[in-house]
Amino acid sequence: MPMTESDLSDITLWRRKLHQMPEVSGEEHDTAAEVVRFLQTTAPDDIVTGLGGTGVAAVFESETPGPTVLIRAELDALPIAEISDLPHRSRIEGKGHMCGHDGHMATLVAVAKALQKERPKSGRVILLFQPAEENGAGAAAVLADPAFERLTPDYAFSLHNMPGLPLGFSWMKSGPANCASCGLKISLTGKTAHASLPESGISPAPALAELIPALTGLRSGSIENGDLILATITHVTLGEAAFGIAPGAGELWVTLRTVTDSSMSALRAKAEELARTSAARHGLSVSFSYHDEFRHCWNDEEATALIQQALDQESLPHEAGQIFRASEDFGRFGDVAKSAMFFLGAGENHPALHNPDYDFPDVLIPIGSRVFLRLVRNVLG
Incomplete structure (x- = not known):
């Protein structure tokens, strides 16, 4: 179901609110509370809090048994002072969303909005807002949390915006994805x-x-x-x-x-x-x-093929791309599920990740959510 202009406007404003209140790894208490507040407006069947520390998961159930699809975003920001004249620049001294995790969270709440209007035909969808990605501790903490056992997915997907790639263009391939x-x-x-x-x-x-x-x-x-x-x-x-x-x-x-x-x-x-x-x-x-x-981030062959299929169905350009030197703790989800991540272009001349003048391109929110929703429909109906 396509996102309405009203939904997109609300989610964009929410993303910019998150951008103003960055919290670093392990300290994402206010961010998690804000995520819960927004998710409650989308009426999920369950909201699990405190996963691996500050993590949040929204569960959207169908009425028919089937696989579990998990989609992950990150809660944390960086200890980097923002250099920006934007009206929504960081209000926290020495901290900023310089990696786009605010935009990844906004993409997931866009998925939640769509799932509120139309549940999957089978199985269930889990939208995971994971803490402490930037220091590599978050995914391991979530997976070790006893509360995660009942959420264990069959498939796990994620995206990361990538400056240097053309806006809306995607890279992904099976095998090693991040070092x-x-x-x-x-x-x-x-x-x-x-x-x-x-x-x-x-x-x-x-x-x-x-x-x-x-x-x-x-x-x-x-x-x-x-x-x-x-x-x-x-x-x-x-x-x-x-x-x-x-x-x-x-x-x-x-x-x-x-x-x-x-x-x-x-x-x-x-x-x-x-x-x-x-x-x-x-x-x-x-x-x-x-x-x-x-750990290294390894894209499962079947999960990668599903992302490629979704991109084709949404008429979004993509190619195999290359392995990224940067690390990503999403790879740990490959221990429990068929997992894959894709990289979504933020613009060839966009400030690089972790630069003090970086800001997530809001135009990627509907693009990323379309891909994730297509994945949900293809796997769960």
Whole structure:
């Protein structure tokens, strides 16, 4: 059922309201409450709250047994200050919806509006508003939540807007869609000394100087060939902010990235071995911790074919595209369902994701919702 102009106007205004009230991963309490408020106007059969922390799920049932189709959007924003003159710019200092999750949520409530008017002929639809995508913790928390067991889907679908692609143009393909990644924090400990007697201490500086080029030198392969290995230094600290103290401790943060989960295990081992070897050479102790862990995102062949069919039926242009270097925690839903994500063009000259001047193109709301509704009709009738 096509969206009315009144519905689209209401949903666009709601998306812009969300844009003004961004909350970062794990803190999406007001956003979740606003999602629940809007969903209640669409009369779902059930609304589940608190999934994996702040997650929300709206359930739309049919009267006939059948598969469960889950469609996911993300609740969280980013710790990025918005640079914008838009009337709906962020009102929260240092935080902004710079990835378009506000637009993804608006797309799902557009689906809810349509399902309010016409339920699927069989099975059920679950619209999931997932927390903490940006740090990789949200999908795992939702799946581990006992309340999710009764919501477990047969199919799971999602989209992500993508600046750089023509507006409304889609990329998707079966197999790897997004890279695996994780943040490795390497902590080096030696002994401080007076700055006039540095030889009486043990400084991590030489080890850090070795590790920066050594870790970045692990890079190999390419995204085009599906064998990219990448290590990106993101943060380094050394000692205290003082001129009188030779440093005794340092940290190096590096993001490790591979196309597949299996390659990630080998890359972790190589990075840790480099750090252990350098630490031993310079008389330092070393420890490791991992953060922001993302599995690879793998598109199931059948689920991908269903998206391609829906795009064709809606006369929307698309092609196979390429694997994206950026990570996405939606891949975890592939553990419980046939899952696939597609990428919807936000415009070739649109500000990039995570840029401080990014804003979701509202014109994508009806396009994305049409694709999702076609998927629902094709799977459930």
